[in-house]
Amino acid sequence: MKIGVLLKQVPASDSRIKIADPQRGVALDDVKWEINPYDEFALEAALALLDAKVASDVVLLTVGGADTEQRIRDGLARGATAAVRLDDAAFGGSDCLGVSRILAAAVKAEGITLVFAGKQAIDGDNAQVPAMVAELLGWGYVGEVDQLEVTGAGAKAWRAAGGGARDVVEVGLPAVIGCDKGLNQPRYASLKGIMMAKRKKIDVKGAGAIGVDAGSVGASAALVSETNWGEPPARPPGRVLQGDDAARVKALVAALRDEVKVI
């Protein structure tokens, strides 16, 4: 079985995000990049199947420029067997649907039968691409998976259903799985893996190579446009409740009920 992992480069989770311009978005010049943390669970799920010999290949699929290759190398160092970087002038400005069209075409072109993706990326937090890829391919999709069993023909997936309940979904292959925290413990790249990664080739493919219509992707085809960027409102200052214990408890309950409205 050939597994695809959708790998996205995102600003590190502890980055200080600053608005560069209300019309242009955030400043990325000083950002340290990392693999989207949820994609690390996806990669680990794929590598576990490779270790178990359920999978024969694990292919990383990334939409982006040459600057994403460091993250792709990180994925190869952990054990992925191949990587395709999807890069074309026509891809620039794609929204989630455009990116999904690119990835779905690449999945098809690579002969992949099972796709793992993070349930969402921590930059845009859209949580749309994995489901869109599945829809475009006509495959089943299970999102927010935190426990998984894969057999040759299908997969059984578990996810939180709220209130401590568990949702159990069985899906036939081919399928797309959106991975959540708790699914596994991502491995470190070993030194051997790091040295082997430099001998693995990253294929770079454009619209023609994966058979995607250039007019269906990119800024001109985007259905979503970003109109304005701004900082979240400043956090209001804290308040120290006064009086004896009884008075402070009473004031706290009143504030939680009447002002914050959480009880």
Add this chain to the structure above:
Amino acid sequence: MSWHELENAPDDTAGSIFDPTPEHRMLREMVADFTRNEVEPQAEHHDREQTLNLPLFRKLGELGLHGITVPEEHGGAGMDATAAVIVHHELSKSDPGFCLAYLAHAMLFVNNFYHCSDDGQKARFLAPTLTGETVGAMCMTEPGHGTDVLGMTTTAVKKGDEYVLNGTKTYITNGPDADFFLVYAKLDGRVTSFVVDRASPGFSTGNPIHKMGMRASTMSEVIFEDCVIPASNLLGQEGGGLVHMMRNLEIERLTLAAMSLGIADRCLEIMVHHAAERVAFGQPINRFGQIQRYIGESYAKTEATRALVYSVARQVGPGRNNRLGSDASKLFAAPVGKEVADNCMQVMGGSGYCSEYPVERLLRDAKLLEIGGGTLESHQKNITKDLTREMTR
């Protein structure tokens, strides 16, 4: 930016002397992640208990770090001195004591053994030390001979197909935990190297030696009482030990200097955060010139250490020597590590002195680096000797 990233964003340093290749960058990120997630949480416990965390030590083997300088065809990673510096630098941001155990194994035993052993010896001893299944140590210092190492009195005598060793080594890092020992002894008055299995008849180790710092690594005497080892445990040629010793001291001193850099980096970061958050007389204490002096001087000296250590690392390796550079690195770095840790404690006041924060542990650890692997005075001696030879010929 947190302490494990203080090296500057790795993307900025790719191609620099700090991360000369993408593999160095990935190594640094891997070790930094491992240190933050797995080394930091256990450091205080093993310092208090004075024990080596063997399961964690073996994880270093799973990551391939024990054979970092061993060529790939013999099961290692085939990386250079800069890579070894990166590992010691990053590990020491959290746990210099644990890092010292790693250094004693990977640099003093594995790296040294690899370069002076034959294929048969590699087949017998190398593989389990690369995985961390067995622990290695190196025996040089004796109760009566430290810096004047050539005065050593441990002897080896050849008897048929065996060598018989007699003498006592002391301050041997990993002594209580090690399985294999690289031992220097005098054979007919000439320093000679041997590999000794703990199971050898006549071999024993003393009780663990309690220390001020570096308590997450263990230390003991190693005692040879008519210790019998097969002749096949001779490393290299009889009398070849001095070359082995001097060749390995360079990477040893460089990686020890990298440990001081790791301590300085961590303490600087703690100092800066504390000075920004701690309020006295109605304002953050980083507004006071006295505190600014600690921070400013600590930063400048840490950056100078970083530049020196990584610069020299490019000139150390098999076939490349820079004794002057490695001595200078440790001579400069060790006092900086101690000074920055001390400055951090001074900025933090009482909280820095308490074990709730790692600073008091790092300060205790930092002191060892002015002594172990060559005292500051030995570096001054070596530098003077080498410069005099170079400049007055």
